[in-house]
Amino acid sequence: MIKKTLFILFFLTCHIISFSQTEEVSPPDFIKTITFKGSTSQAQLPILRLGEPFSLEFDALTGNEEDFYYKIEYFDFDWKPSQLVKGEYLKGIDNVRIINYLNSLNTYQMYSHYDLRIPNQQTRGLLKSGNYMITIYDDYDEVMFSRKFMIVEDVITVGVQAKRTRNFETINEKQIVNIKINSGSTNLNNPLETIKTLIIQNNNLNTAISDLKPQYTIGRELIYRYDDEASFWAGNEYLNFETKNVRTASLGIQFIDLKDLYHSYLFKQISRKNRPYTWNPDINGNFLVNVIDVDNIDIQADYTLVHFTLKENEFVDKDVYVYGNFNNFTIEDMTRMFYNRESGNYECILKLKQGFYNYKFVTVDLDGNLDEGAISGNFWQTENNYKVLVYYRDLGARFDRLIGFGETNSERIRN
Known part of the structure; x- marks a missing residue:
C-alpha cells in the first residue's frame, strides 16, 4: 500500500513538472495590434540586446481609456519559472500602470493606443540576459495578454546555414x-x-x-x-495584402466597401499544395502597420474588416484557419474559417489595423495537430x-x- 501511494505521488509530481512550462496568454477580441519595437525597428519576435530600450504597444478598442498594468517575469531556457528573485533581474519596480496612451484621431473605429517603454521611471532596466515574459492586466487583476521576449548578450558567435534536407523521403518538402x-x-x-x-x-x-x-x-x-x-x-511563401489606403483597392484587395467601418475584400485564393512553386516576396508571416497621408500612424491608422475567401472542398475532420504573426501565430476561434456550402468557399472576417500583412491558410485536425502545408504545400525552394x-x-x-x-x-x- 505504501509503495502504491509513493508511486502515485511520484507520478503526479512528474506530471505537474512536465506541464509547468509557461505559455503566453492570448488577448481578448478588443485588444489588437500587439507589437514590440526595439531601438531600430518593429519586431514581432523581440530578441533584444542587453541594455537596449524597447516598447510594447497595443490598441484597446473599447473607447473607454482603460487602465492597464504590467509585470515582468524571468524564466529558464525551457520557460519554467526561474529561481531568481525579481531584484536580481529587474532594476526598479514593475506592477505599475501604463501611463503613456493616446486616443485615436479621425478614425471610424475608436481606440486607445498604449505605449509601454522600458526603461522608464519605475522600471529602470533589465539586468540579465535570457527569457522574459511581460504580462498586461486590468484594474480587476484580470490578465489581458502576455508576450515572451528574449535579451541576448554577445559572448559567442553563432553561424547558421539553411540547407535542403538529406532525407530522400522529404527532400522536396523540408529544410x-x-x-x-x-x-x-x-x-x-x-x-x-x-x-x-x-x-x-x-x-x-x-x-x-x-x-x-x-x-x-x-x-x-x-x-x-x-x-x-x-x-x-x-512551407510556401506567404500570401499578402495591403490596406494603407482604404479609399482604393491595393495589393491583394479586390474591392473596398464602407459601412460602419471600411470592409476590404481580398481576392479569392485556391489551394497551392499541388501546384508548382512560385516565388513571391514576403516578410515571412509578419505584418507592418502603415497608412498614407497621416502624421501619426499609431493613432490615425483605422481598422478595417478584412474578408478572407478560400475556394476549397470542405474538410471532414479538419478546421481551416487564417494564420500569421498578426495574432502571434495563435490558433483561435477568431481566425477559424467557416465553410459556406452555397458558395463552396471557406470564409473569415478579421478586424485589422491598416498596414501590410502576410497570411496563409492552415488546417488543424481533431487532435489539435497543425498542418501548415495542407493548403499551401511544402516546397524546398x-x-x-x-x-x-x-x-x-x-x-x-x-x-x-x-x-x-x-x-x-x-x-x-x-x-
Whole structure:
C-alpha cells in the first residue's frame, strides 16, 4: 500500500513538472495590434540586446481609456519559472500602470493606443540576459495578454546555414539548419550539459526546435549537423495584402466597401499544395502597420474588416484557419474559417489595423495537430528566416544566460 501511494505521488509530481512550462496568454477580441519595437525597428519576435530600450504597444478598442498594468517575469531556457528573485533581474519596480496612451484621431473605429517603454521611471532596466515574459492586466487583476521576449548578450558567435534536407523521403518538402558555435576566448564548461539551443523558423516560437546537443567539437567550435532532428517543413511563401489606403483597392484587395467601418475584400485564393512553386516576396508571416497621408500612424491608422475567401472542398475532420504573426501565430476561434456550402468557399472576417500583412491558410485536425502545408504545400525552394538562440548555464549557476544569436534565410539554399 505504501509503495502504491509513493508511486502515485511520484507520478503526479512528474506530471505537474512536465506541464509547468509557461505559455503566453492570448488577448481578448478588443485588444489588437500587439507589437514590440526595439531601438531600430518593429519586431514581432523581440530578441533584444542587453541594455537596449524597447516598447510594447497595443490598441484597446473599447473607447473607454482603460487602465492597464504590467509585470515582468524571468524564466529558464525551457520557460519554467526561474529561481531568481525579481531584484536580481529587474532594476526598479514593475506592477505599475501604463501611463503613456493616446486616443485615436479621425478614425471610424475608436481606440486607445498604449505605449509601454522600458526603461522608464519605475522600471529602470533589465539586468540579465535570457527569457522574459511581460504580462498586461486590468484594474480587476484580470490578465489581458502576455508576450515572451528574449535579451541576448554577445559572448559567442553563432553561424547558421539553411540547407535542403538529406532525407530522400522529404527532400522536396523540408529544410534543415546547421549551426556552428564559436566560443572565442570564452571557456564553456561541459558544453554537452551547459549549452542549450533554440532554432526558430519565421519568428514562430510554436514550431521551434529546442535543446539539440553538439555533435562535434573542433577546437573552440561546437558543430551541429543534424538532419531529421533539425528539419522544418519548408512551407510556401506567404500570401499578402495591403490596406494603407482604404479609399482604393491595393495589393491583394479586390474591392473596398464602407459601412460602419471600411470592409476590404481580398481576392479569392485556391489551394497551392499541388501546384508548382512560385516565388513571391514576403516578410515571412509578419505584418507592418502603415497608412498614407497621416502624421501619426499609431493613432490615425483605422481598422478595417478584412474578408478572407478560400475556394476549397470542405474538410471532414479538419478546421481551416487564417494564420500569421498578426495574432502571434495563435490558433483561435477568431481566425477559424467557416465553410459556406452555397458558395463552396471557406470564409473569415478579421478586424485589422491598416498596414501590410502576410497570411496563409492552415488546417488543424481533431487532435489539435497543425498542418501548415495542407493548403499551401511544402516546397524546398521557399525562402524562410531562421534564428538560433544559444543559452548557457555554467556549473552551479542558477539561471540560463542567452549568450549568442545567429540568423540566416534560405533564399540561397544549398544542397
